[in-house]
Amino acid sequence: MVWVILNNGRYVGRPLKEDKTFNPKPIRILPKDAKPDEISWELEGDHIGGYIAKIRGAPTAPGFPPEPNDKVFALLGDQDKAEKWHFVPVPQHGLNQFIIVGHDQSDGKGWVAPQEVGEQINYKLLIVQPSYPPRYPSSEVFEIKQVVFD
Numbered sequence: 001m002v003w004v005i006l007n008n009g010r011y012v013g014r015p016l017k018e019d020k021t022f023n024p025k026p027i028r029i030l031p032k033d034a035k036p037d038e039i040s041w042e043l044e045g046d047h048i049g050g051y052i053a054k055i056r057g058a059p060t061a062p063g064f065p066p067e068p069n070d071k072v073f074a075l076l077g078d079q080d081k082a083e084k085w086h087f088v089p090v091p092q093h094g095l096n097q098f099i100i101v102g103h104d105q106s107d108g109k110g111w112v113a114p115q116e117v118g119e120q121i122n123y124k125l126l127i128v129q130p131s132y133p134p135r136y137p138s139s140e141v142f143e144i145k146q147v148v149f150d
Contacts, residue, residue: 003145007138010113016035016037024078025074027071028121036149060072062123069123099142108126110140
């Protein structure tokens with residue numbers, strides 16, 4: 001199955017134009033004309049143990065030295081360090097809406113989208129608005145849906 005991840009209608013993915021090293025590759029907000037290869041995600045796992053989110057065959061994780069740990073990367077090497085993400089439904093924000101948190105959910109960290117296209121997805125403490133059910137800023141809420149490309 002192929003999935004897309006969006007934030008405020010903007011694709012989240014891995015640009016085709018990136019350096020040719022084996023270094024971790026940034027996960028970014030992409031333009032509306034992004035190619036299917038840039039935005040096609042594979043999700044392996046389940047809602048109990050978490051999901052390994054892969055893009056172009058590379059699993060994702062927060063950075064680890066020497067990369068900043070407050071950003072999300074695709075791992076070309078060190079794939080054993082892949083994060084098992086938890087997609088927590090937030091139906092109060094709409095259909096197919098989730099916050100994306102790490103395996104250690106107790107640290108309160110999750111994906112946070114930047115404002116500008118081309119910028120990298122952050123991994124930091126989520127802001128929860130004091131309401132019931134809890135509400136999150138739109139930068140922290142992601143739409144995850146299955147797609148079929150022609």
